[in-house]
Amino acid sequence: MTTQAIDPQYRIEQKRRINGAFPGPCSQELAARRAKSVAAGVASGVPVYVADADGAIVTDVDGNSFIDLGSGIAVTSVGASNAAVAAAVREQVGHFTHTCFMVAPYEGYIEVAELLAELTPGDHEKRSVLFNSGAEAVENAVKIARMATGRPAVVAFDHAYHGRTNLTMALTAKAMPYKSSPAGTFGPFAPEVYRAPMSYPFREENENINGKEAAERAILAIEKQIGSESVAALLIEPIQGEGGFIVPADGFLPRLAEWAQEKGIVFIADEVQSGFCRTGDWFAANHEGVVPDLITMAKGIAGGMPLSAVTGRAELMDAVHPGGLGGTYGGNPVACAAAVAAIGIMKDLDLNARAQHIGSVAMTRLHAVAADLGDKSIIGEVRGRGAMLAIELVMPGGKAPNASATKAISEYCLKEGVIILTCGTYGNVVRLLPPLVIGDDVLEDGLNVLEAAIRSQC
Numbered sequence: 001m002t003t004q005a006i007d008p009q010y011r012i013e014q015k016r017r018i019n020g021a022f023p024g025p026c027s028q029e030l031a032a033r034r035a036k037s038v039a040a041g042v043a044s045g046v047p048v049y050v051a052d053a054d055g056a057i058v059t060d061v062d063g064n065s066f067i068d069l070g071s072g073i074a075v076t077s078v079g080a081s082n083a084a085v086a087a088a089v090r091e092q093v094g095h096f097t098h099t100c101f102m103v104a105p106y107e108g109y110i111e112v113a114e115l116l117a118e119l120t121p122g123d124h125e126k127r128s129v130l131f132n133s134g135a136e137a138v139e140n141a142v143k144i145a146r147m148a149t150g151r152p153a154v155v156a157f158d159h160a161y162h163g164r165t166n167l168t169m170a171l172t173a174k175a176m177p178y179k180s181s182p183a184g185t186f187g188p189f190a191p192e193v194y195r196a197p198m199s200y201p202f203r204e205e206n207e208n209i210n211g212k213e214a215a216e217r218a219i220l221a222i223e224k225q226i227g228s229e230s231v232a233a234l235l236i237e238p239i240q241g242e243g244g245f246i247v248p249a250d251g252f253l254p255r256l257a258e259w260a261q262e263k264g265i266v267f268i269a270d271e272v273q274s275g276f277c278r279t280g281d282w283f284a285a286n287h288e289g290v291v292p293d294l295i296t297m298a299k300g301i302a303g304g305m306p307l308s309a310v311t312g313r314a315e316l317m318d319a320v321h322p323g324g325l326g327g328t329y330g331g332n333p334v335a336c337a338a339a340v341a342a343i344g345i346m347k348d349l350d351l352n353a354r355a356q357h358i359g360s361v362a363m364t365r366l367h368a369v370a371a372d373l374g375d376k377s378i379i380g381e382v383r384g385r386g387a388m389l390a391i392e393l394v395m396p397g398g399k400a401p402n403a404s405a406t407k408a409i410s411e412y413c414l415k416e417g418v419i420i421l422t423c424g425t426y427g428n429v430v431r432l433l434p435p436l437v438i439g440d441d442v443l444e445d446g447l448n449v450l451e452a453a454i455r456s457q458c
């Protein structure tokens, strides 16, 4: 598959091009204005300001072109200005931008709900409700689970990331930067949130523990510390995102889902990052045949427009009284139009197959680099599924997290014109989330730079 086979109509040439040192003068000027007007608490990964973006390329205000291997955190899977998404948005804004679905409803919302019923795991009767952000979807999934079960407790896992609102901060595992800093805290946090041990194969103390055993370990902790009869929901990312692209051992998710069902606990899959073709399937839960009771979605759903959703079993979803769920902007008509177009593109271009292809190209390359580096390798593990891939970086010869090399690698890549993201509880994971419409030549070029960056640290 070449760039042309994916989309012949990119407006921007799919090539990286850096004109000397950056940030250039126009980005510097914007940085100065920003310093006087934008809150310091919101930080940016790159020092340049965006002028345009299309396919797998982001251009800045000084004329530099970068290869985007982050998709604005797994959002622009169909590209940042996909022609079909842009046309759908234009068409919708020409009619109405907002009425509020709770005031005067419209077809786009229903269309999205129908698509979600079709695409999410399981062939049971489903209902959906739409919101704006991933955190809002998670908050509402918890509200629904509590109302449906009449129970208070919610169990999240080590290394989890679920958002930045009060409840989702509590659900998120990592303190700095999400919950607190050495200077203070965003707390107090929401009550009745408990944490269970995750399956993190690379960092298990007992290397031989399998997925089912790791699930039993979590179940035991929940039974002993909370009691299953108090638990409304188990909330888990089938592949953890911010926590380090942690893929639990085979059997972990199915056993947890089975136990939740036995105990009347709502199993919520947070697929905000892993959903919509990212992992080479519509949802990451599918890789192990797990059918969640509720599923939260956002990021890749609408080609960059803000939209999120909770889809789930009709009897759980409809346990909430009319008026109990909603929000002014949730399921905005422009965002719904974008989602319908973006999902159409995912189907038409078979972006699940494309994600698998990207995964196999990148995995093969990174495994070869690790093998070639041998004893001096800082690659602890290459993992992930489809186009949700990560490299966990360690000190040579062991497993001690290597956060400084991780930072150096992302800086090296940026300097060469490749945007990559990092993550992980220990800040030692490079993650790859390229747009799924990236051409093979662009991907190859990006991987060349990443390989050179890794080698520069060995």
Ligand SMILES: *Cc1c(COP(=O)(O)O)cnc(C)c1O
Residues within 6 Å of the ligand: 132, 133, 134, 135, 136, 138, 161, 162, 163, 164, 237, 241, 242, 270, 271, 272, 273, 274, 298, 299
């Ligand atoms: C990004 C993310 C969220 C939060 O989404 P926002 O849109 O930033 O609120 C929740 N869960 C997971 C798994 C995420 O990756």
